Amino acid sequence: MSIDLTGITLTYPDGDSRLTALDEVTLHVPKGRLTAVVGPSGSGKSSLLAVAATLITPDHGTVRIDGTGTAGLSRRDLAELRRRTIGIVFQQPNLLPSLTAAEQLQVMAHLDGRRPARSRTRALELLDAVGLADQAHRRPHELSGGQRQRVNIARALMNDPTVLLIDEPTSALDHERGAAVIDLITGLTHDRSTATILVTHDRTHLAAADETVEMRDGRALARAAGEGPAAGQEPVVT
Numbered sequence: 001m002s003i004d005l006t007g008i009t010l011t012y013p014d015g016d017s018r019l020t021a022l023d024e025v026t027l028h029v030p031k032g033r034l035t036a037v038v039g040p041s042g043s044g045k046s047s048l049l050a051v052a053a054t055l056i057t058p059d060h061g062t063v064r065i066d067g068t069g070t071a072g073l074s075r076r077d078l079a080e081l082r083r084r085t086i087g088i089v090f091q092q093p094n095l096l097p098s099l100t101a102a103e104q105l106q107v108m109a110h111l112d113g114r115r116p117a118r119s120r121t122r123a124l125e126l127l128d129a130v131g132l133a134d135q136a137h138r139r140p141h142e143l144s145g146g147q148r149q150r151v152n153i154a155r156a157l158m159n160d161p162t163v164l165l166i167d168e169p170t171s172a173l174d175h176e177r178g179a180a181v182i183d184l185i186t187g188l189t190h191d192r193s194t195a196t197i198l199v200t201h202d203r204t205h206l207a208a209a210d211e212t213v214e215m216r217d218g219r220a221l222a223r224a225a226g227e228g229p230a231a232g233q234e235p236v237v238t
């Protein structure tokens, strides 16, 4: 149960040439560990998450999820792999306005063909796990920003993923609510043994990470949790 990115290079079209967004990035996140990814705007953080989520195929390098290589899989098989093993939390919760918190989660199980009664039980368990047991009946406009983000995180857990990929989950929250969401992510990573990658701008979150990777111009520089800014330029990581 892990996610392994090895020698990932990703380029985008840029006029007559190509822009290198990821340059030989290697990253190994074992189960039960939280890796934070930081770096300036444009350094490749979102691209890294998109490759890890198998939403973008890199030019070079391999992505292995729980030991399974993704190269050569059909779009259908990739979609299946994503649905079964990867939980993705985007920056904006993107909740459906007309559904209650519990129903936002049940939609995921419905897409997976599971029975409504069982999915309701699981949705309520997960809302409880993220501290929203008493908010299951509320619609998004009746929840605070922090509560909406918790629903977003619970929804990503609905299919019991082994890999959690989280993009800037606290950007719309004040410091206190942001810190609570990071605590939640740390706890879920350890309790549910997910391999978690957290992209964040906020360096105060780094203390919660088991490892930090600093992105610079598409390259990954590693440093241990709690250290100051990456000093060396050596490519990283384990």
Ligand SMILES: Nc1ncnc2c1ncn2[C@@H]1O[C@H](COP(=O)(O)OP(=O)(O)OP(=O)(O)O)[C@@H](O)[C@H]1O
Binding pocket: 012, 013, 019, 020, 021, 039, 040, 041, 042, 043, 044, 045, 046, 047, 048, 215
């Ligand atoms: N679809 C795209 N087409 C062309 N270039 C892109 C595309 N997406 C990203 N880029 C470029 O790739 C580089 C890395 O972008 P990326 O979004 O991964 O960085 P980031 O670190 O997530 O930035 P931010 O913190 O601002 O979200 C940037 O130079 C960006 O302009």
